[in-house]
Amino acid sequence: MxxxxxxxxxxxxxxxxxxxxxxxxxxxxxxxMPDGYRKHLIRQMSQHAHSEVIGMQPEGNWITRAPSLRAKQILLAKIQDECGHGLYLYSATETLGISRAEMIAQLHSGKAKYSNIFNYPALNWADVGAIGWLVDGAAIVNQVSLQRTSYGPYSRAMVRICKEESFHQRQGYEIMTKMMRGTKEQREMAQDAMNRWWWPSLMMFGPHDSDSPHTGDAFKWKIKRQSNDELRAKFIDKTVQQAEVIGLTVPDKELRWNEEKKHYDHGPINWAEFYKVIAGFGPCNNQRMEHHKKIHAEGAWVREAAEAHRAKHQRQ
Amino acid sequence: MATETEFPKWEVFTQIKPGANYIHAGMIHATDKEMALQNARDTYTRRGEGTSIWVVPSHAIVASNPDDKEMFFDPANDKIYRLPTFYVMPEGAKAI
Amino acid sequence: MTEQQALYKYCTQLGDNALIQSYRLAEWCSRAPILEEDLALTNMALDMTGRAQLLLQYAGQLAGKGQTEDDLAYRRSEPEYSNSLIMELPDDDFAFTMVRQLLTSTFEYFLYSALTSSTDKTVAAIAAKAVKEAKYHMAHTTDWVIRLGDGTDESSRRTQQALNKLWPYTEELFETDDAHKMLLAAGIAADVNKIKASWSEHINATRTAAKITMPSDDYQHSGGTRGIHTEYLGHILSEMQYLQRAYPDAKW
CATH class of the missing domain: 1.20.5 (Single alpha-helices involved in coiled-coils or other helix-helix interfaces)
Known part of the structure; x- marks a missing residue:
């Protein structure tokens, strides 16, 4: 009964x-909620949270070498935002019944992923510009769309994140602009960064709609509102114009405006590279994970101390 | 390896300007109330969007059950006499 | 030495202290034991960078050679830096960072409180901003030092070790020179001797709550304010100044 x-x-x-x-x-x-819905959200949201946190590393690589006090402040504030956004997303994911500790354990075991883009190195100061302009520029296209996602806590986190991220892309573009108006060496650095970050940024939107394994459920459940290709096109359309204004060359010989589709056509994306990096063979996969594991292990005694202090004093 | 424990969770409410309602901003982890307030400040008011913060241990929050939504909230729907628009005022009466 | 030269020296010293602290704090970015603390450490770094910017900008104006805050931060060599040695020591661990920040932020809280009534309007204005920041840094690190000191055996050991290592660098914070004396007479600088008692009181109370013992007090290092630094400063500057030195014609 x-x-x-x-x-x-x-x-x-x-x-x-x-x-x-x-x-x-x-x-x-x-x-x-259906089990599949919950699982899909945990997978996507924790990946999103991990990406924010791992994403602190390539830019963090330049903090001590930032070339002016202003640049240093902006970069610090930006990386700090990434950390904050990681926190918003971990808290939102925790409402689904998984702890932050479990999510971090999944990241360390390889069960949970983070955005592939952060497996590329930040090699010169212009890379900081390229990351802000291209990587954050691509991320924000996706995140604006996710503001309407069906899970309340995720959607609210996205609204907050989008509001805060609006300065990130501008600071990146400002760096690129300054470099392009600077010395010959600075222009070379900027173009070099553009060449290395352009294609990985396009890959951030994921495989073509025809090859995307998760698209079906994500759409049915309104977690995802626009397809990978739609979002990628949106990004390319706005970015190409910005590149032209400051004199940067988009490293794609097949890039052409398609009057009929009202979008740019672009050359083929190197999906073999994309899957190679996902499989763990990108330039920085090991470095990023080792850093995260090492820091987490090194911080254990601090977390234990705070817990022990609470236990002794029953403060709360 | 020992199972990693976590700091207790706290819900964060921020007041955007003096006199405004406190609004839920999100959650943080902390082992005591000082740490909770400081973490809330650094996480949710980096752009000066707060004049005051409340932190509440998450376990102290009691939420209504979505299954009880009808029982809880529908009975209020027909009590329109609680709304000022329910009343007809004589013409010419001002500021009421 | 004119009063203006003395004030240049004074502001550079305060600015260098802020700048080198910000460098060390910023090194924690993406390295903190919990994410929430990553935010806290970078927040302190941001406060310090902002403070360095204001102080060095003012110093540049006082020198009257058209130097910007960036010229002073990125084009001076080690002997021209006048920060206290305690600021440049490398962070062994989180306990070291918290104990150092407690020692310096407590000092800065009382220093900038006094400087809010400086007869120099710019110094007073910078102090009014800095005192709020320092008060928060002091509260944050006081709480952490107590948690760590009175936490586990390991955290207590690390906290004690940090204090032992840092203590011989504390006296330098209270050093004065001719520039100080001149500015003190003019009501521009703060009297560090008056600050010492308040500082000691807060440090001792925190130390007691953290169940940490007082280190032996037989030797104190000195030299930073006279431009004689530890080996660590050279490495900080070679990293921090890399782009400005490698591409001297570039604007960033």
């Missing part, structure tokens, strides 16, 4: 989920 009633409640609850989906109402933590 009891079992049957449970199933009944379950059915009613699930129909509420479906109705909310249909009405475009956000799903909240205590709502019943």
């Amino acid at each position: 009891e079992l049957k009633e449970d199933i009944n409640i379950q059915n009613v609850a699930m129909s509420i989920f479906d109705r909310k989906m249909e009405m475009d109402e956000p799903i909240e933590p205590k709502d019943h």
Whole structure:
């Protein structure tokens, strides 16, 4: 008898989920949700959180060498935002019943991923510009779209993040502009950074719609609102113009405006490289993970000390 | 390897300007209330968007159950006499 | 020495202290034991960079040679730097960073409190901003030093070790020279002798709460304010000044 009633409640609850989906109402933590929905969100949101945190590393590589006090402040503030955004996203993911410690353990075991883009090195100061302009520029296209995602805490985190990230892309573009107006060496650094970051930035949107394994569910559940190719096109269209204004060359000989589609056509993306980096063979995969593991292990005694102090004093 | 424990969770509420309602901003981890306030400050008010912060241990928050939504909130729907627009004022009466 | 030259020296010294602290704090970015603390450490670094910017900008104006804050930060060599040695010591661990920051922020809190009534308007204005920051840094690090000192055996050991190592560099914070004396007479500089008692009181209270013992006090290092530094400063500057030195014609 009891079992049957449970199933009944379950059915009613699930129909509420479906109705909310249909009405475009956000799903909240205590709502019943299909297992697959919860799993998909945990996977996507924790990957997003890890990306923010791992993303601190390539830019962090230049903090001590930032060439002016102003540049240093801006870069510090920006990396600090990435850290804050990682925190917003971890908290939002924790509402799904997984702890931050579990998520970090999954990152360390390789079960959870982070954005591939951070497996590329930041080799000269212009890379800091390229990361802000291209990488954050690509991320924000995706994040603006995610503000309308169906899970309430994720959507709210995205609204906050988008509001804060608006300066990131500008600071990156400002660095590129300064370098392009600078000495010959500075212009060379800027173009070099452009050449190395352009294609990986396009890869950030993921495989073409025809090859994307998760697209189906993500759309059904309104986690994702626009396809990889739509978002990529949006990014290319706005970025090409910005590159032209400051005299940077987009490293794609096949790039052409398509009047009919009202979008740029671009050359083929090197998906072999994309999958190679995902498989762990990018230039910095080991370095990034080793850094994260090392820091986490080195901080253990601090976390234990704070816990021990609380236990002794029962402060809360 | 020992299982990693976590600092307790705290919900953060910020007041954007004096006199405004406190609004939920998110969550942080901390082992005591001083740390909770400082972490909340650094996480949620980096752009000066706060004049005051509340932190509350997450376990102290009791949330209504979505299954009870109808029972909890629908009965308020027909009590329109709580709204000022329910009342007809005689013409010429001002500032009421 | 004119009063203006003395003030240049004074502001450069305060600016260098802020700048070198900001360098060390910023090194923690993406390295903190918890994410929340990563934010806290970079926040302190940002406060210090901003303070260095204001102080060095003013110093540049006083010198009257058209030097910007960046010229002073990125084109001076080690002997021209006048920060206290304690600022440049490399961070062994989180306990070291927290103890150092407690020692310096407590000093800065009382120093800038006094400087808010400086007869020099610019110094007073910078102090009014700095005192708020220092008060927060002091509170944050006081809490952490107590947690670490009175935490586990390991954290207590590390905290004690940090204090032992840092203590011989504390006296230098209270050193004065002719420039100080001249500015003190003019009501521009703060009287560090008056600050010493308040500083000692807060440090001792925190140390007691953290259950850490007082290190032996038989030797104190000195030299930073006269341009004689530890070997560490050279490495800080070669990293910090790399782009400005490698591409002297470039604007960043």
